[in-house]
Amino acid sequence: MTQTPTLILTDARIRTMDPARPFAEALAVCAGRLVAVGPAHEVEALAGPGTKTVRLGGRAVMPGLIDSHTHGLWGACRDLFEVYVGLSGSLRLLLDSIAARVAQTPPGEWIVAGPWRPFERPSLGAVPRALLDAIAPNHPVVVKDLSQHNMWLNSEGLRRIGFGPDSPAIPGGEIERDASGVPTGILIEAATAPVHPQIAPTAAQLSQAVLHMAGYFHAQGITGFKEPMAFAPELAAYAEADLAGTLNLHVGAHLTRFSAITGDWVPMEDIAALRARYRSPHLHTAFAKLFLDGVPVARTAAFCDPYPGTDPALHDPEAMLLVPPARLNADVTALDAAGLTVKMHAVGDRAIQAGLDAIEAARRANGASGLRHEIAHANFIRPQDLARFAALGAVAEMSPKLWFPNPVTPGQRAVLGDARAESCHPVRSLLDAGAEVIYGSDWPAAAPDANPWTGIAGMVTRADPAGLFAGHVGAEQAIALDRALPIFTVNGARALRLEQTTGALRPGLSADFIVLDAPLETLTAAELGAVQPRQTWFEGTQVFGA
Structure with a gap:
């Protein structure tokens, strides 16, 4: 009854x-x-x-709606505590905004700002730290790039993390140096790892950020999301808010197993402990995260073919993979056996291929576990790999919103060339091949906002719904509204492993x-x-x- x-x-x-x-x-x-x-x-x-x-x-x-890849606390902390000038903000605006924050901040305190655009690196000059030194000689300053993978520091910031002429090279990253070997202030990928502990928000700030994030997501119509890279402080903040009744979102937290940004592998026993400790009624922790490559704007995404302007003889796609294939196969197999859904950051086609290979290895070793592992971002996919998603029960996550023209598009084209840039996010081809597709904003990385509606509209037209940026990206990959909506609802619920809880409107x-x-x-x-x-x-x- x-x-x-x-x-x-x-x-x-x-x-x-x-x-x-x-x-x-x-x-x-x-x-x-x-x-x-x-x-x-x-x-x-x-x-x-x-x-x-x-x-x-x-x-x-x-x-x-469900956002399957959004750094909720990063984005909220950016809004609340950092200097942010937007993806289209000029260098002059960025520097002026940092200078204004310097005037309001006690000397010695970190100032976090952004973004800068790696494809505009020449505009920072030969020694970028000098630009920041001129406006902030007594404050450590870090400026995040638009992808959140790379950073620009001033001299005081470099001093605080101990980087100088004698600093050794960092595997998986780069300390950019001038002709005399002194760091210029630009840090790429794993070289940013020492910065993160310095600028980590406090527990009180994270608690404030959860409330800000929840209100923002609710205003967008979002009722569930996946946190793609979670550590203990973020998990604690989410769990605290959930138990206090202030979260009001279904959250799937991917526990970080390996990230080039931190440079460390989290032991499996630590993953198990975090999973058990922080799960709560709306915080689901049976998820893990791996990074397989970087991002195109920094030329760290792993492609089978060389970047335009690169000597083919010097191109080594295997060297661009952050995790050797044998290690990756073994790790995905172990995570699958532990009951963890794996999300793998993979942007370039070689990284995506490696991710699919690892899922295939897990299927061979463990059989059909029922876990739908995810290729996060899945920007550039080899045509021969499209059918493998459905065959392996793998999920293609489309994020961030680079499938329509935006402030990042000119940089993508400059780095990748028009043909490769046009192949970004082949949503229609994936759906036609039977793949399951989910949506992620990747806010605040290469995304000015977590607005899902521009994501839906852009997926339907492959054009900028606001009309600010002309043209299309991969116009032939546009899909009908009825094909797009499941990506933002029922597919997202399945990715949360909550298809019997949310994602649709039916009794129960x-x-x-x-x-x-x-x-x-x-x-x-x-x-x-x-x-x-x-x-x-x-x-x-x-x-x-x-």
């Missing part, structure tokens, strides 16, 4: 993402779960004396939904990219809107 609902929403255009009933007129909620979804007269008949019935006047309702699932002014199928691409949810609900409680 259906429970008497506490809430009924009716007179609505409901897109359920449930193939058995794609559309409905009303839904009913009790104890945070959906108890009915269907025609208005059937659902309204369930009302009892304590039921609140709300008529939406034809407004649209759909499941809450969590009442996670958003209210929109109009059905998405009635909107132009520009309107779709500009959607602002009217309300967001999580487990039957309204967490955003009037």
